[in-house]
Amino acid sequence: xxxxxxxxxxxxxxxxxxxxxxxxxxxxxxxxxxxxxxxxxxxxxxxxxxxxxxxxxxxxxxxxxxxxxxxxxxxxxxxxxxxxxxxxxxxxxxxxxxxxxxxxxxxxxxxxxxxxxxxxxxxxxxxxxxxxxxxxxxxxxxxxxxxxxxxxxxxxxxxxxxxxxxxxxxxxxxxxxxxxxxxxxxxxxxxxxxx
Amino acid sequence: xxxxxxxxxxxxxxxxxxxxxxxxxxxxxxxxxxxxxxxxxxxxxxxxxxxxxxxxxxxxxxxxxxxxxxxxxxxxxxxxxxxxxxxxxxxxxxxxxxxxxxxxxxxxxxxxxxxxxxxxxxxxxxxxxxxxxxxxxxxxxxxxxxxxxxxxxxxxxxxxxxxxxxxxxxxxxxxxxxxxxxxxxxxxxxxxxxx
Numbered sequence: 422x423x424x425x426x427x428x429x430x431x432x433x434x435x436x437x438x439x440x441x442x443x444x445x446x447x448x449x450x451x452x453x454x455x456x457x458x459x460x461x462x463x464x465x466x467x468x469x470x471x472x473x474x475x476x477x478x479x480x481x482x483x484x485x486x487x488x489x490x491x492x493x494x495x496x497x498x499x500x501x502x503x504x505x506x507x508x509x510x511x512x513x514x515x516x517x518x519x520x521x522x523x524x525x526x527x528x529x530x531x532x533x534x535x536x537x538x539x540x541x542x543x544x545x546x547x548x549x550x551x552x553x554x555x556x557x558x559x560x561x562x563x564x565x566x567x568x569x570x571x572x573x574x575x576x577x578x579x580x581x582x583x584x585x586x587x588x589x590x591x592x593x594x595x596x597x598x599x600x601x602x603x604x605x606x607x608x609x610x611x612x613x614x615x616x
Numbered sequence: 617x618x619x620x621x622x623x624x625x626x627x628x629x630x631x632x633x634x635x636x637x638x639x640x641x642x643x644x645x646x647x648x649x650x651x652x653x654x655x656x657x658x659x660x661x662x663x664x665x666x667x668x669x670x671x672x673x674x675x676x677x678x679x680x681x682x683x684x685x686x687x688x689x690x691x692x693x694x695x696x697x698x699x700x701x702x703x704x705x706x707x708x709x710x711x712x713x714x715x716x717x718x719x720x721x722x723x724x725x726x727x728x729x730x731x732x733x734x735x736x737x738x739x740x741x742x743x744x745x746x747x748x749x750x751x752x753x754x755x756x757x758x759x760x761x762x763x764x765x766x767x768x769x770x771x772x773x774x775x776x777x778x779x780x781x782x783x784x785x786x787x788x789x790x791x792x793x794x795x796x797x798x799x800x801x802x803x804x805x806x807x808x809x810x811x
Contacts, residue, residue: 446729448643456765530784531727535643551785569807574801575792582781583774589725590746590773597770612764613808 428474434459435467435483439524446478447533477528478539484522484529485546490610491516493553502560503611509557510607518591518599527588551577561615569616576614583609627656629664630678632669634719641729642672643803678740679717679724686711688748697755698806704752705802709780712784713794722783744774744800756810764811769810778804 437458441572452473456466470476473479492512499505517526535543571579577600583606591597632653636645647668651661665671687707694700712721730738753775754768766774778801786792 443727446643448641448731483671483722496638527727532638532722534644542782569803571800571804572792572796576796576804578781578792579787579801579804582779582784583777585784586777586781587775589777589780597767601767602770605766606774608764609766609771609808610804610806610811612811613804616803616807 429535431469434461434466434484435480436522436525438508439480439528442477442480442528442533443524446530447473458506460531473540475535478482478535480525480528481535481543482546484526484581485543485550486520487516488524488550493550496557500559502564506557506561506610508583509554510580511603512608514587514599514603514606517584520593524558530585532552538562540575552579558614565615567615569614577608579614580606580610626674627678629656629661629716630671630675630749631720634675634723637675637728638674638719642726643666645777669729669734672728673730673738675720675723676730676738677741678747679740681722682711682717682721683708683745688745691752697752697759701752702802704749705733705805706776706778706798707803708800709782709794709798712779712782714748715788718783725780733799746776749775753809759809762810764809766809771805774808775801777803 434455438450438455440443441454441458445454450473452466453463453475455473459466470479492509495512496509498506499508516522519526529543541564555573555577558576561567562569562573587602619642629650633645633650636649636653640649645668648658648666651658654661660801665674678807687704689690690707691700691704694703711717714721724738748774754769756762757764757768783795
């Protein structure tokens, strides 16, 4: 099989598994269920993933890959501390609201059991992202000689909470859409953390 | 059995069940597991709750009761729009950080399967709380004749995200404690939403 097809198939499996895990619950979904939803034989599925644990880990890891590719890497290329932070807020909200990957990114924060070694790897990537956001906020505070008493760490957790919480209330047909949300959350953080 | 004992026992069951659901996963935990952890017979547990679904619903409902008793009711009694919002931020953070009830409140936001009628009741209570917070923020914006372009709705979701997300990163032994977090999150919202 050409490598492209393999990569596409893996992502397709992860998306389908993430959807099933959310519809039926992680524990209640079997490898058989995942294979059936994909019209794969059980052997066909095991060709890609050895276990449900591995699928869960790869879903979370893929969510962090998406964050790396669509948020961290492009943000690093932006000039200017303020513009970098604005780009981060916009891009992170876009990832969270992406219809295609919503189920993948939601899984990142659900409390399911992962072998300690795998959990550690995901937590290390999450921590790295928190530090990245914290650094951007510290840069803007310095650039603006801000008098805010909000520390970069507290502001980073606040920002990540605001954004990662969106999936709890967001409705595609609701009044509050990405186009309104991005400027409002950006203003809230800029006014709140850079007095 | 006197009523007090019944109420205490129910809460004890809910706390233990919530802890097990988080340690082992909701689907992977059986009514037998819950009974065993409480040193109850299966019949003894069914005396209180008919099913695991009912326990899950009652955990979520109890989390909303805690919000009502420890946040909404006392906040309503506070004089002055600003002081009411400050009290809400402080009290909600205290509920989220309460060691005794942490597992109960976390369950409120996990994505588990609940019969649609029960899910509806929980969602109605959550929605009522969002409206309460939104109303407080609108009151402060009016009182301050704020020029902020952040709508009370967006600010309410931002605030609830900041606070409800705390359980994802908070460590009792970490550098950021409730005593630091409350004033920083309060400043962030006050500066951010009431420019």
